[in-house]
Amino acid sequence: MVVCICNAMTDKDIRAAIAGGADRPKDVYCACGKSAQCGCCTGTILSMIRDESAKAA
Numbered sequence: 001m002v003v004c005i006c007n008a009m010t011d012k013d014i015r016a017a018i019a020g021g022a023d024r025p026k027d028v029y030c031a032c033g034k035s036a037q038c039g040c041c042t043g044t045i046l047s048m049i050r051d052e053s054a055k056a057a
């Protein structure tokens with residue numbers, strides 16, 4: 001599923017970035033070789049970071 005339309009980043013891309021240590025939306029964009037554009041996806045990415053952190057705890 002595409003989460004970031006501006007950068008064509010999928011949930012799979014984002015989860016891989018989080019698994020690789022990205023713990024802020026900015027780090028997720030960077031890990032994917034992208035940067036924030038409109039910012040509409042930032043809240044979703046933040047939720048995904050929190051979900052993955054909760055799973056890891």
Ligand code: FES
Pocket residue numbers: 003004005006007035036037038039040041042
């Ligand atoms: S939807 Fe992600 S920056 Fe626009």
